[in-house]
Structures are given as structure tokens and as C-alpha cells.
Amino acid sequence: MDHGPAAKLGKDNASSIKSKLGVILFFVYLIIYAGFVAISIFSLNTMGKIIFAGVNLAVIYGFGLIFLAIIMGITYNSICTAYENKLNKKLTQNEGGVVK
Amino acid sequence: MIYHSNLTAIMIFVLFVVFVIGLSKYFASKTRSAEGYFAAGGQINWGVNGIAFAGDYLSAASFLGICGMIAFDGYDGFLYSIGYLAGWVVALFIVAEPMKRLGKYTFTDALDSKFNSKSIQLTAAISTLIVSAFYLIPQMVGAGDLVVPLLGLPHWVGVVMVGIIVTIIVATAGMASTTYVQFLKGGLLIIFSSVMVFLLLKNGLNSTPSKDFHKYTTLQAVMDNDGNVELKDKKYPYKVNSLYKQGKNTFVSLANETGIVSWWHLVKKDGQAVLEEAQSKTILESGNVLYNGEPKEAGKFNAVGNLSKIVMDGKEVEKTGPIGPFQFLATVNNSTVVTYKKIPQAITDGLNKVMIWYPEEISGARLMKPGVKFKIGSDKWMDKLNFISLMLALFFGTAALPHILIRYYTVPSQKDARKSTIVAIGAIGFFYILTLFMGIGAMAYGVLDVESSNMSAPLLARYFGVALFSIVSAIAFATVLGTVSGLIVAASGAVAHDLMNNYLNIKLTDKEKVKAGKIAAIAVGFIAIILGILFKGMNVSFLVGWAFAVAASANLPAILMLLFWKKTTAKGIAASIFVGIITAIGIILLSPSMWEKYGLNPANAPSSLDNPGIISIPLSFITLVIVSLLTQKDNMGLNEDMEEKTSSEEAVA
Numbered sequence: 001m002d003h004g005p006a007a008k009l010g011k012d013n014a015s016s017i018k019s020k021l022g023v024i025l026f027f028v029y030l031i032i033y034a035g036f037v038a039i040s041i042f043s044l045n046t047m048g049k050i051i052f053a054g055v056n057l058a059v060i061y062g063f064g065l066i067f068l069a070i071i072m073g074i075t076y077n078s079i080c081t082a083y084e085n086k087l088n089k090k091l092t093q094n095e096g097g098v099v100k
Numbered sequence: 101m102i103y104h105s106n107l108t109a110i111m112i113f114v115l116f117v118v119f120v121i122g123l124s125k126y127f128a129s130k131t132r133s134a135e136g137y138f139a140a141g142g143q144i145n146w147g148v149n150g151i152a153f154a155g156d157y158l159s160a161a162s163f164l165g166i167c168g169m170i171a172f173d174g175y176d177g178f179l180y181s182i183g184y185l186a187g188w189v190v191a192l193f194i195v196a197e198p199m200k201r202l203g204k205y206t207f208t209d210a211l212d213s214k215f216n217s218k219s220i221q222l223t224a225a226i227s228t229l230i231v232s233a234f235y236l237i238p239q240m241v242g243a244g245d246l247v248v249p250l251l252g253l254p255h256w257v258g259v260v261m262v263g264i265i266v267t268i269i270v271a272t273a274g275m276a277s278t279t280y281v282q283f284l285k286g287g288l289l290i291i292f293s294s295v296m297v298f299l300l301l302k303n304g305l306n307s308t309p310s311k312d313f314h315k316y317t318t319l320q321a322v323m324d325n326d327g328n329v330e331l332k333d334k335k336y337p338y339k340v341n342s343l344y345k346q347g348k349n350t351f352v353s354l355a356n357e358t359g360i361v362s363w364w365h366l367v368k369k370d371g372q373a374v375l376e377e378a379q380s381k382t383i384l385e386s387g388n389v390l391y392n393g394e395p396k397e398a399g400k401f402n403a404v405g406n407l408s409k410i411v412m413d414g415k416e417v418e419k420t421g422p423i424g425p426f427q428f429l430a431t432v433n434n435s436t437v438v439t440y441k442k443i444p445q446a447i448t449d450g451l452n453k454v455m456i457w458y459p460e461e462i463s464g465a466r467l468m469k470p471g472v473k474f475k476i477g478s479d480k481w482m483d484k485l486n487f488i489s490l491m492l493a494l495f496f497g498t499a500a501l502p503h504i505l506i507r508y509y510t511v512p513s514q515k516d517a518r519k520s521t522i523v524a525i526g527a528i529g530f531f532y533i534l535t536l537f538m539g540i541g542a543m544a545y546g547v548l549d550v551e552s553s554n555m556s557a558p559l560l561a562r563y564f565g566v567a568l569f570s571i572v573s574a575i576a577f578a579t580v581l582g583t584v585s586g587l588i589v590a591a592s593g594a595v596a597h598d599l600m601n602n603y604l605n606i607k608l609t610d611k612e613k614v615k616a617g618k619i620a621a622i623a624v625g626f627i628a629i630i631l632g633i634l635f636k637g638m639n640v641s642f643l644v645g646w647a648f649a650v651a652a653s654a655n656l657p658a659i660l661m662l663l664f665w666k667k668t669t670a671k672g673i674a675a676s677i678f679v680g681i682i683t684a685i686g687i688i689l690l691s692p693s694m695w696e697k698y699g700l701n702p703a704n705a706p707s708s709l710d711n712p713g714i715i716s717i718p719l720s721f722i723t724l725v726i727v728s729l730l731t732q733k734d735n736m737g738l739n740e741d742m743e744e745k746t747s748s749e750e751a752v753a
Binding site for chain 2: 023029030037041044047050053054058066069070077084
């Protein structure tokens with residue numbers, strides 16, 4: 001069969017820990033996103049309350065979800081890179097496997 | 101609205117399209133192998149790929165659709181921005197690296213990497229084709245909408261043009277050219293949207309947005325107990341012609357001294373009957389069309405949307421002058437906005453069909469929170485379910501879109517896949533914040549076309565000058581070109597690689613595979629043209645919501661369970677894809693929006709759900725679990741084989 005990555009990939013010792021971290025961050029974001037949906041449904045007037053600089057909760061929460069995704073993404077990448085550098089270091093030196 | 105073409109706009113547009121095709125030709129000369137055609141050789145830089153992701157993702161739905169929906173329905177349009185962006189979290193944290201690790205050219209490769217199953221190859225390829233088709237529809241509709249004001253051509257010409265240009269691009273160069281076209285237009289879209297928002301804030305808000313802006317007029321009326329209407333002041337130059345009730349609304353047609361008929365919305369204000377001037381489009385028995393009672397050439401069909409009362413820092417003002425971003429949002433929140441509502445069904449007036457858009461003044465506070473389009477404030481649970489369903493589909497849809505997933509195969513490593521996703525989230529997130537400003541700007545600047553919400557952002561650009569309008573329209577057109585290119589590459593990969601090579605076992609050489617992909621691209625392009633013409637007039641972001649729902653229902657349960665549940669079987673995956681597709685499409689076809697498209701009363705639609713996600717996504721998950729549990733025998737020895745295979749691959753590495 002013609003499957004398998006388009007570019008050759010080496011072994012990644014950090015893949016399991018990265019996967020766990022990804023799942024945790026995913027659920028954190030999911031809960032905050034679900035909070036937005038829940039407030040909209042169960043307490044729509046709360047969404048209209050002014051909370052910052054004359055702007056209501058709906059706008060601030062919406063902007064917040066966008067910024068949070070960016071911040072969590074950068075944080076996730078930093079942690080993953082640190083794990084990759086640490087756990088794949090030996091492999092890179094001794095076995096020739098490279099995780100770019 | 102009535103548009104006139106402009107030479108500058110045409111020249112900028114043509115230059116842009118020629119440049120894009122030239123770029124494709126250049127990359128065509130470099131593309132020889134199947135790897136090059138379907139995955140750009142897996143050698144694209146992560147930064148370029150990240151912006152190309154943004155280019156792929158910021159389709160007509162984001163630029164045209166979201167801005168248009170915000171302009172007409174306020175914050176409800178911004179819900180799409182939030183949901184689309186949130187979907188990237190699923191892509192980054194769950195899908196990005198495993199997809200890169202498991203696949204080669206297509207998302208079917210990743211799903212099938214463990215099983216080598218014919219049923220997965222078939223269902224996943226069909227799912228790719230169907231999701232791509234659903235995503236293609238809004239792009240083509242958006243393209244048609246764009247050429248109407250830009251080049252003064254009919255809608256269908258725009259659709260055919262995009263179809264032909266894109267098919268040429270894809271059929272010549274594949275993923276490499278698609279990537280660089282996406283990179284270019286993604287970058288330009290973000291830059292010029294920023295320019296528009298800067299100009300908007302510099303200009304501020306004004307209750308008379310331009311000198312030639314037409315504010316709707318009102319006439320005092322008298323209504324007797326039988327519901328008959330007379331004009332209160334006999335000096336008014338109108339005579340009551342006819343009166344129609346539709347739902348809670350009453351519309352009155354008035355004829356002026358020269359016999360020109362206009363339509364008015366009857367409302368009660370402070371106990372008094374008042375007629376408010378509406379916009380109308382009449383299709384005569386002869387087939388000729390009248391806009392506000394006159395032929396197109398008279399130019400009487402007005403651009404709409406303005407603030408009837410502006411309150412800034414607690415004081416009512418005529419205009420604000422330059423304004424900061426938060427103050428802009430706060431001022432709109434405290435002001436009153438004139439929006440236009442479309443009647444659900446055309447009125448039959450004698451032998452004529454009349455479509456009416458009537459003004460409605462809404463407080464900014466109501467528009468700046470959810471609930472205008474999605475009636476989540478109502479007591480009906482179905483309205484709330486519709487909203488949950490949409491938010492669910494948007495959140496889970498992104499990571500299941502085949503044309504997004506294939507972009508993970510264009511970078512050299514898993515780390516690059518992750519980094520390019522983060523670049524994409526940053527770029528897309530920034531753009532989505534701009535959509536709120538652009539949408540509200542279009543709502544307040546008297547530029548809206550009641551016939552098509554999709555043109556709101558380009559029409560806002562026209563407010564700031566023809567040059568900006570031309571550039572923004574050309575970028576929007578390139579946006580459609582880029583996204584359609586990506587979709588057609590994904591669809592052609594599904595046909596040539598998944599169906600022909602893997603499922604049908606037709607052994608193709610590398611060259612033959614590329615040729616098959618190109619022929620598939622032409623066929624998919626042709627289908628896209630037809631669908632684009634058929635779905636004219638619908639909001640493109642709303643249509644993309646459907647594509648997300650189908651993708652989330654068909655593909656995401658399979659991807660997630662494959663990655664996180666060892667008991668997943670090939671038959672479980674194939675069954676969940678099949679059930680996801682069938683239920684999602686079935687609910688869409690029976691939805692109120694489709695009922696309206698069929699020319700029927702939306703209230704009579706068999707399903708009250710407009711978005712199927714809340715039913716089809718869980719159903720697809722449940723199917724996968726049940727079928728997998730029933731077919732556990734198929735997996736015997738498979739996990740051990742996989743572990744052995746992985747160990748031996750690692751040893752080789």
C-alpha cells in the first residue's frame with residue numbers, strides 16, 4: 001500500500017507526553033468555550049452586561065476566546081519543543097533519528 | 101443593489117488574476133511527482149504553511165460571509181468567527197501531529213494507516229468529496245456575488261469564471277502553487293482588512309454616513325376597524341394601491357402621481373399607524389424586474405444601513421470623529437441601528453411577484469449580543485438546540501476538513517506541522533477580531549445591499565474609495581480562488597489516490613496518478629460551477645456552517661477514536677463515516693433553510709433544525725463505538741502487528 005508520511009520522519013520520544021498535554025489543554029479550552037455557549041443560552045442578558053471600557057461580556061468573552069487560543073497555542077508549542085529537545089537529544093546524537 | 105462597473109477595478113482585478121495564474125505556471129514547471137502534486141513535496145516552510153493555512157481557511161465564508169452576517173444580524177455573525185477559530189484548538193492539540201505522522205497525501209491515508217481496509221478507503225474518499233462539495237458551494241456563490249459589482253457581470257458569469265481559472269490553476273500545478281497562492285492572498289487579506297479597520301476608526305461614526313445616503317421616509321396613516329388603511333395627510337403624493345399581510349407584518353403598496361408603485365411597512369408608533377418606506381424588487385409577468393417600482397437604470401434601489409441615533413459617552417451626537425476600538429464598540433452598543441429584514445416569501449401582487457425588505461430600528465445593545473439571528477432568547481428549546489448545534493459543528497468541524505488536513509503533509513516534520521498551526525491561529529484570530537469591526541462598520545456606513553449580505557465588506561471598502569474597493573475585491577476573489585484550489589486538490593487526491601489507486605487497486609505510475617488527479621480536478625471544478633449557480637443568494641458563512649457540520653459528523657469521530665480508543669475497528673470507522681454523512685445531509689435537506697430554497701414555506705419544513713451537528717455528530721460517535729464493539733474479532737493481532745511494525749520502523753530509523 002502507498003501510505004506513510006510524505007517526508008521521512010524519525011522516532012519521537014516525546015509524542016506520548018505531547019499527546020497527553022494536548023488532550024488536557026483541549027479540555028481546558030472546551031470547558032471555557034462551553035461556558036460561552038451556556039451563558040448565551042441560559043442567561044442571555046448577562047452577555048449584554050457592560051464589563052470593560054463600555055463593552056459587553058459577549059464581545060469581551062468572544063475576544064477572550066480568540067486570544068486564549070493564541071496564548072495556549074504558543075504555550076503548548078514551547079512546552080512541546082522543550083520536551084522534544086530533552087527526550088530526543090540522546091536519539092539525535094546516538095541513533096541518527098531526527099525530529100526536526 | 102444596482103452596480104456599475106469601473107475601469108480601475110477591472111484593471112486591478114485582471115492584473116491580480118494574471119499574476120496568480122503566472123505563479124501557478126511557474127510552479128507547474130517544478131511539479132513532476134505525485135508527492136509534489138498532492139503534498140508540495142512535503143518541503144514547505146512552516147511559516148509559509150501557517151499563512152497558507154490562514155489563506156485556505158479565511159475563505160469567502162470568513163471575509164464575505166461573516167462580515168455580511170454581522171452587518172445584517174450583529175453579534176450573531178461574530179459567533180462564526182469565535183467558532184471557526186476555536187476549531188483550530190482541536191486541530192492543534194489533538195490532530196496536527198498524529199495526522200502528520202500517519203498520512204501521506206490525503207486524510208484517508210491517516211484513517212487507514214492501521215487497517216488497510218477497503219471500506220475505510222471508500223467511505224473516507226466519498227466523505228472527502230462530499231465535504232469538499234459542501235465547502236465549494238459557498239465559495240462559488242461568493243465568487244458570483246463579487247463579480248456583479250466589480251465587473252458589472254451577472255452572478256453566473258462569476259461562478260463560471262472562478263471555476264475555469266481555478267481548474268486551470270489546480271490542473272497545472274497542484275499543491276505547491278495552491279500553497280503560494282494561499283500564502284499571498286492570506287497575507288494580503290489580513291493587511292488590507294487592517295487598513296479598512298484603521299480607516300473606519302479614523303473616520304468614526306456618523307448618523308448621515310454620506311451626502312447621497314437615502315434615509316427611509318415615513319408617512320402618517322389611519323387604519324379603521326376593518327384594517328383598511330388611508331393616508332392621514334391628503335397632501336401626500338400617493339394613493340393606497342393594495343394591502344398584504346404576511347405573518348405579523350402588513351405591507352401597503354402606494355402609487356404616486358406618475359403611477360410608480362412603492363412598498364411600505366405598516367407599523368404602530370405611540371398608538372398611531374405609520375408607513376415606513378421599504379425596498380422592493382418586483383418581477384413582472386413579462387419577466388422584467390423593477391426596483392422600488394422603476395427599471396434598474398433609474399438607480400432607485402438604495403444602499404441601506406445606518407445609525408439613526410448615536411450616543412457617545414452618554415451624549416447624543418451627530419458624529420463621533422476619530423474613535424478608539426473599544427469606544428467604537430461601546431458607542432454602537434449605546435446607539436440605535438436601522439437594519440433591514442427580508443420577508444420570508446415573495447408577495448404575489450396580481451400577476452407580479454414582489455420581494456420586500458423593510459426597515460427596523462434596533463438598539464445597539466441588542467445587536468451587540470447573541471440572539472438576533474439565532475433566537476436563543478426565545479422559550480423554544482429548538483431555537484436553543486439550533487444554536488448549540490451550530491457551535492458544536494464549528495468547534496469540531498475545522499479539524500475534520502479534508503482540505504485543511506492535507507496541508508499537514510506539505511511540511512517536513514511533526515514539529516513544523518504544530519508550528520504552522522500556531523502561525524495560522526495567530527493570523528486567523530487577528531483577522532476574526534477585525535471582522536467584528538468591518539461588519540459593524542458596514543452596518544453603520546449606509547453601504548449594504550439588501551439582496552446580498554455577502555458584499556458587505558467589499559462595499560464598506562468602496563466607501564473609502566474605488567482603489568481600496570478594487571484591491572479588496574480582487575483579494576476577495578483571490579480568496580475564493582485559493583480556497584477552491586485547495587478544495588479541488590483535496591477532492592482530486594480523494595479520487596486519484598484513495599479511490600483509484602487504493603480502493604480500486606488500479607496501479608498507477610507517479611505520472612499517471614498526477615494525470616488522474618488533474619482530470620478529477622476538472623470534473624470537480626465543473627460540479628462546483630453548477631452548485632455555485634444553484635445556491636445563489638444564500639449567505640456564504642451560513643452555507644459553510646453546513647460544510648463544517650458534515651465534516652464534523654463524518655470525519656471527526658473517526659479521527660478522534662482512531663487516535664484515542666484502541667478498540668476502534670475498520671468497520672466501526674466506515675460505519676461512523678457513513679452514518680455521519682447520511683444523517684447530516686438528511687437533516688440539511690429537510691431544514692427550514694432548504695425549504696425556503698425549494699420555494700416552500702420554511703415554517704412547514706419537516707425538521708426545525710437548521711444545523712444538523714447536535715444529532716449527527718453524537719450519532720456518528722455512537723455508531724463507531726457499537727460497530728467497533730461488535731467487530732472486535734477483526735482487530736485480533738492488529739495491535740500487536742502495529743506495535744511490531746512501529747518497533748521495526750524505529751529500529752530502521
